[in-house]
Amino acid sequence: MSIPIFVHSKQSFGKLNIPKPQSVTSERRTSFFGSRTSGAGMARNSAFGAFGGAEKMKDPRPLHDKAYVQQCIRQLCEFLSEKGFPGSMSVKSLQSPSTKEFLKIFEFIYCLLDPTFQMPTSKVEEEVPRILKDLGYPFVLSKSSMYSVGAPHTWPQVLGAVVWLIDTVKVGIRTAEYYLNS
Secondary structure (H helix, E strand, O other): EEEEEOOOOOOOOOEEEEEOOOOOOOOOEEOOOOOEEEOOOOOOOOOHHHHHOOOOOOOOOOOOOHHHHHHHHHOOOOOHHOOOOOOOOOOOOOOOOOOHHHHHHHHHHHHHHOOOOOOOOOOOHHHHHHHHHHHHOOOOOOOOHHHOOOOOOOHHHHHHHHHHHHHHHHHHHHHHHHHHHH
């Protein structure tokens, strides 16, 4: 068994060889990185997935908890208001936004990181997940989720990505302020 030390873009930069256990009857393995176990056919979560490997991390945030989703919606609404979003957004309208509304919000927030960005008129279902992936968003946001952004089964994951993007913008702003004031 070989375990990648660092994985980036599905390419291993080094491997650590660990001999296989002698017992062939045991299907469960314990990683020496932690107490996580996995067996044949079981899905595995791995910290290496955050670096673009074949395994993807499962989002640990409680995105299906109504109270958590409401907190994220309030955070989004407050951020848009603070930054001067040029539209009318309310907590109510952010319960189930249309794809068009979402794209306006996404473009506005992303433009705080890249003021030259303009949302393309086609293939936005590919562009948004690609941007998030390029920024280092550690979870998968599928292209199909862009077709039904406000749907009850889709909006929590999309909202989670937007809140992550807001946090990324806030870090970028604080970093820029630090260097401007130094």
